[in-house]
Amino acid sequence: MATHSQKDAYLYKKVITIGTVCELTGLSERQIRYYEKRKLIFPERTERGNRKYSFSDVETLMEIADKMEDGMQTSELRKEMQKKQDNRYDSKMKERMIKGQLNAYFNKRD
Amino acid sequence: MATHSQKDAYLYKKVITIGTVCELTGLSERQIRYYEKRKLIFPERTERGNRKYSFSDVETLMEIADKMEDGMQTSELRKEMQKKQDNRYDSKMKERMIKGQLNAYFNKRD
């Protein structure tokens, strides 16, 4: 994943089975699978079909659990998470613009 | 664990099943269980008895795999790992001594 640094390797590596995710989040398997169906979470699959989650997924699920407790619906959560994704792109765009300006600045001096 | 900072949480959390560890390390279940019997690795257990490993354990197993390929025996590996453990204690001791000196220094000025 080009969007993550080497240091994040363990955060995004999908190695945790659903049972362990249940223990870590306090959610039921049913809930976790449902949030997947609603496109809030994206586990990988083993050849045989078993779901594998990352620590990052676990963090996301805990946020989802909080919001659901507050009465939020999965459809709203979906929008909210889309926004975060957009913000991330915005940040990358800003970085590029700043780099562009720096390049322009130094190119002028050469 | 008092020996690890908050940032290491994901490195030491035991959440990975033996099957996934096999994929990650290229070792067989048999080998991984054997290295446990030889006191080289210390997974946690679920209530039912299933082994759970951390990313740190996976790293250790990859080192073990390298050494075993080089013809080293588990008994030698055991000693080598004991040394590392000792060094860690030495480091902590040094830290404490330095802190002690600093404390003495500032206490003098008070």
Place this chain on the structure above:
DNA sequence: CGTGTAAGGAATTCTGACACG
């Protein structure tokens, strides 16, 4: 010593469905 394998049992995970609301 280190590792492969077949054996049998117990727990895990999966999917699709019925249920309530």
Place this chain on the structure above:
DNA sequence: CGTGTAAGGAATTCTGACACG
């Protein structure tokens, strides 16, 4: 809409043992 549950099958993991060397 979100989640519980019983159903049945397939893969996972566990232990102790036989095997080779």
